[in-house]
Amino acid sequence: MGIAMTVIGSWNLENLFRPGGAFGPKDEAAYRAKLRGLAATVRSVGADVLAVQEVGDPAALADLVAELGDGWSAVTSTVFEARHPIRVGVLSRLPVRIVKEAAAFPAGLAPVQVGDAGPTVTSTTAMGRGALAAEITEASGGKLTLVSVHLKSKLLSFPPGPDGRPRFSPRDEGERARIAAYALGRRAAEAVTIRALADQLLEGKGKERPLIVAGDFNDGPESATTQIFYGPPGSELGTPGAAQPDKGDVSRLWNLSPRLPEGERFSRVYQGRGELIDHLLVSHALLARATEVHTAHPGVLPSIADDPTVRRDAPASDHALIYVRLA
Template structure:
């Protein structure tokens, strides 16, 4: 059995910079909270998002039980807020892809009222080949798509704004974010196509991370590939010619009471996802979420700076236990 998970670590930076905890004590509390949940999850491999500094991820790995834990982080991120995806693993792995460029046929998209359009993801998608204890390989891709939490061009003094000047600006910035998230979903799907190569019945592929949209959102649906056999539909258990190219979102297998990974203004959302190829669908038996602390997830607002000294994360950890592979 192999347990694979994904977790947005919420701005994992060392203290003293513009994004991380303001004190060493707050940083230690954050590391302790993260380590507690990861240990409780039983994860063998964890895709992570919002790693601000590889050094902070290494410190987190040093606090985990059952080590040694290996780490890898993407080299693709934005300089202004250098959060990136990565992996923690106590199984051996190798990096097989670290990319951010949109597929060649996809035109650049508008990102703001002014300035050049962009042709790259804000945070790259990192993929690794993990060797399970039985010697078989898993191809795992970690992604973090553009957030729905909107930020606006700085005002006087260069301070970031989290509220628009008017509703026209709010609508435009929301559209730019959606353009980017859609293009990023296409980019992740292109990498999945490369790994699947139409052989998803045999190739053990997983795509996971913070997709910043729910299971039914158009951006999330792009990741699935050919439609028609989603879990919970009449075609889910029927062989289909598209099975070699499909990915299945495991969201319907999460117990209904746990089926959320963030709370935004009091509303529960499932925006973190694990998708698997046909070769892994039968092995994906136990799917669930874990939250830090006794009080569960906090309700977040549009100001990410408000949680700068908060312990652990504002997301739930999502994990799946893969049963033994068939001979």
């Protein structure tokens, strides 16, 4: 008899809306093609649980559950921005229970500027897309906690023009630089918020508590914002200290990206260049179980530009699914 494994991953589903609205596919045929593409990829990797992002409509996620067939279920966050209502969720064929939602910045973290007018909206003190922590019961009966995350995008949108439509090109390079700085500040504050959530869930017991933080971080594994997630430094995979136990192991999160095969170390292609912006982070309790890490996509990952609206009718997603097999 083979050893039982649990396959856990993360996938940005790219504007999963039902057709007919401002963001989803233009017609039912394109929508059904997308659902089939998503479901085929989930099946192909043998996924048991996925942290998902860019769920625009819980009803659309329910349609994906129906496409996957019996045994699947989904839960979604209740925190999202009204102007573009995408949220995170968890898609599972194992028992799942929501543990906590997190959005508010932790104490001590000041509001961040999100536009030229200054910090005047509530999102300056909270994540635009709340994080969702869920308890998963594995087939063995063991339990782990999965946190689904989607940080502020690197793809910039600018204040609407006279026609009221959002712009994806700046008026000048000064505006581009300012908007990029606002986005970076917000992404960093969101990373601090998730790190605080991880601290609450681990309670300094990372050697015994299985925790996965997974999602679209919108930045690479070595970026300053992503490194905020890791906690105590000095023991990242791929470094000389990785195999050396130390007192930071009780709080640390390890990014599994170094365990990706060399040719799979990207999860999105922007302007022809591969970027690894989707991540799986695990506590010490899961590090030895994370035996195999991969990315998957139903075809060739497309190269994207700055205007997301051009992909409304595209099948599947502009991100790869990243997943780990837990022995």
